Amino acid sequence: MTFKNVTCKQREHPGIMDGAADDSQRSGSSSPTSDGLLAQADQRVAFCLLADNFASCLAALLFSLMTGLSLAPLSTVLAATRRSDQPVKALHRYLSTARHVIAWHLGDPLDPNCQAGQSSVAVRRAHAVAAASVQLERRGVGADFPADDMRTVQTAFVAYALLHSRMFGIRLDGGERQQLILAAYARHWHRISLSLGMTEADSALSGDLRSCRSACGDVQLRLISALQAPPPQFLPLAEALSAGICLIAGDRHSPLLLRFLLLPLRLLLSSFSPPAVVAVFLEAAAAPDAMRRRALASVGYRPVVHAALAGLLRCLLRLLACAPRRFHQGTFCPRLPADAPGSARLVAGGHSP
Numbered sequence: 159m160t161f162k163n164v165t166c167k168q169r170e171h172p173g174i175m176d177g178a179a180d181d182s183q184r185s186g187s188s189s190p191t192s193d194g195l196l197a198q199a200d201q202r203v204a205f206c207l208l209a210d211n212f213a214s215c216l217a218a219l220l221f222s223l224m225t226g227l228s229l230a231p232l233s234t235v236l237a238a239t240r241r242s243d244q245p246v247k248a249l250h251r252y253l254s255t256a257r258h259v260i261a262w263h264l265g266d267p268l269d270p271n272c273q274a275g276q277s278s279v280a281v282r283r284a285h286a287v288a289a290a291s292v293q294l295e296r297r298g299v300g301a302d303f304p305a306d307d308m309r310t311v312q313t314a315f316v317a318y319a320l321l322h323s324r325m326f327g328i329r330l331d332g333g334e335r336q337q338l339i340l341a342a343y344a345r346h347w348h349r350i351s352l353s354l355g356m357t358e359a360d361s362a363l364s365g366d367l368r369s370c371r372s373a374c375g376d377v378q379l380r381l382i383s384a385l386q387a388p389p390p391q392f393l394p395l396a397e398a399l400s401a402g403i404c405l406i407a408g409d410r411h412s413p414l415l416l417r418f419l420l421l422p423l424r425l426l427l428s429s430f431s432p433p434a435v436v437a438v439f440l441e442a443a444a445a446p447d448a449m450r451r452r453a454l455a456s457v458g459y460r461p462v463v464h465a466a467l468a469g470l471l472r473c474l475l476r477l478l479a480c481a482p483r484r485f486h487q488g489t490f491c492p493r494l495p496a497d498a499p500g501s502a503r504l505v506a507g508g509h510s511p
Contacts, residue, residue: 249402
């Protein structure tokens with residue numbers, strides 16, 4: 159799936175002030191409602207934001223998946239289905255999730271006749287299969303996924319873009335227009351959450367931009383709390399995901415999107431009380447082996463967990479070390495070293511390296 163002839167970055171984001179009616183006429187709608195026009199406009203804005211900041215949005219998605227593993231209900235389901243317990247499987251899940259996210263930006267996710275709606279139907283079907291699999295493994299014990307946890311998982315997909323767009327290198331127009339773009343983006347993700355089975359009452363993105371950001375902040379705090387005492391499945395699943403990402407371009411020239419992983423962690427450390435796991439990650443990264451062991455032991459981790467934590471950190475830092483220290487007009491344009499295979503080069507938002 160690719161973006162062809164997309165030049166959103168060279169023009170204003172459409173549909174905020176005007177242009178929505180053109181889409182309704184092309185789609186054959188004779189009397190579009192105001193809600194329908196707004197939904198079309200929001201979808202166009204969301205698509206342009208994604209197309210202009212493709213690599214940055216994928217990095218935010220990766221970070222949401224990584225931190226979301228700290229939620230016990232989600233990690234329990236993933237561990238039970240055994241679809242993310244190995245690097246190749248975890249990579250497939252990440253790429254599959256990214257493919258669905260792209261599809262949701264190509265149309266109305268509530269329309270079952272378009273690609274976006276069909277993608278939502280497929281995701282809901284996959285969720286049902288996973289729940290049945292867990293129920294079978296538990297010999298009939300229900301595998302309910304609480305609405306609060308589902309809201310947290312779905313809100314996390316958009317939380318980092320709404321709260322920390324600059325940190326992830328997502329370019330936006332300044333001033334009032336930036337607020338309009340983010341509000342449209344939040345409304346489109348609200349429709350996505352509805353298409354995935356959330357109700358208006360359960361969705362965290364049903365209000366204005368201020369309330370959406372507040373809900374995203376609550377989700378962020380919940381993830382921080384979960385990272386302080388992650389479930390036992392967190393480490394193997396997180397390690398499998400990070401190792402799976404390495405497979406895209408090999409260990410030496412791994413995806414540069416991972417350079418963003420530590421930036422939001424540092425933001426969390428500077429804004430809140432240091433979560434135990436994150437603090438250990440950052441301290442163990444630069445510490446000699448003896449200091450690393452003491453740091454890990456100070457937060458009560460068993461020796462068998464020490465190697466997993468240190469291994470995950472070394473993997474992430476090895477990836478981050480090869481990332482260029484540059485931004486392009488506020489947007490990170492990932493570039494691999496000159497000797498990297500041409501097929502492994504990544505392009506962000508349509509920019510050529």
